[in-house]
Amino acid sequence: MTTLLTHAHTFLRAHLQVGDIAIDATLGNGHDTVFLAQQIAPTGLVYGFDIQAQALVATSQRLATAHLSHLACLFHTGHQKMAEMIPAAQHGKIKAVMFNLGYLPHGDKTLISQAETTLQALNAARLLLCKTGVISVLAYPGHLGGDTETVQVAEWCQQQALQNFAVTVINSEHPKPSAPRLFLLRKIS
Numbered sequence: 001m002t003t004l005l006t007h008a009h010t011f012l013r014a015h016l017q018v019g020d021i022a023i024d025a026t027l028g029n030g031h032d033t034v035f036l037a038q039q040i041a042p043t044g045l046v047y048g049f050d051i052q053a054q055a056l057v058a059t060s061q062r063l064a065t066a067h068l069s070h071l072a073c074l075f076h077t078g079h080q081k082m083a084e085m086i087p088a089a090q091h092g093k094i095k096a097v098m099f100n101l102g103y104l105p106h107g108d109k110t111l112i113s114q115a116e117t118t119l120q121a122l123n124a125a126r127l128l129l130c131k132t133g134v135i136s137v138l139a140y141p142g143h144l145g146g147d148t149e150t151v152q153v154a155e156w157c158q159q160q161a162l163q164n165f166a167v168t169v170i171n172s173e174h175p176k177p178s179a180p181r182l183f184l185l186r187k188i189s
């Protein structure tokens with residue numbers, strides 16, 4: 001079974017190249033950060049964000065184990081602040097932004113991404129992208145608040161589809177309302 005996370009990685013891998021700049025908007029345990037760093041290595045940069053110190057520790061350790069620490073710049077703050085934290089010189093040069101929403105696996109399940117700040121971050125991300133930039137959003141309607149967040153992400157993606165993005169939505173193989181959904185956006189002009 002192909003998971004939605006595998007679909008997200010396949011999409012991002014197809015667009016990322018050596019030397020690119022990417023953003024991991026939700027560090028969590030750092031698996032996605034390492035994945036992104038592997039795509040842009042041996043040069044390039046991954047900016048990462050998380051609201052939990054535990055996520056930065058886990059991600060830093062995972063990057064060190066993979067000998068990729070030099071390719072990442074991690075911020076202990078919400079992804080909604082990405083435009084403030086990333087140097088202005090790199091605005092408009094970001095190739096990919098990855099969101100894996102929800103809570104930290106094996107962590108505090110009350111510390112979850114919130115619809116309001118997720119939409120703020122998505123709006124910031126779209127402005128940071130380069131001409132051929134992409135965004136992936138893996139959303140989980142199954143936890144408290146995740147349903148509202150997923151609906152709002154879906155609506156935001158529909159709005160982008162009317163503007164300058166090609167949008168693909170991939171649903172889980174199990175078609176339950178609580179099943180995760182993947183949103184893939186590719187800038188087309």
Ligand SMILES: C[S@@+](CC[C@H](N)C(=O)[O-])C[C@H]1O[C@@H](n2cnc3c(N)ncnc32)[C@H](O)[C@@H]1O
Pocket residue numbers: 025026027028029030031032033049050051052055077078079080100101102103104105111112113114117118
């Ligand atoms: C599903 S986990 C991410 C998984 C991660 N990408 C990995 O590879 O392990 C979701 C993460 O989003 C973080 N998060 C929640 N709200 C956030 C926000 N406003 N800004 C950045 N991270 C946030 C949580 O703390 C949690 O670590």
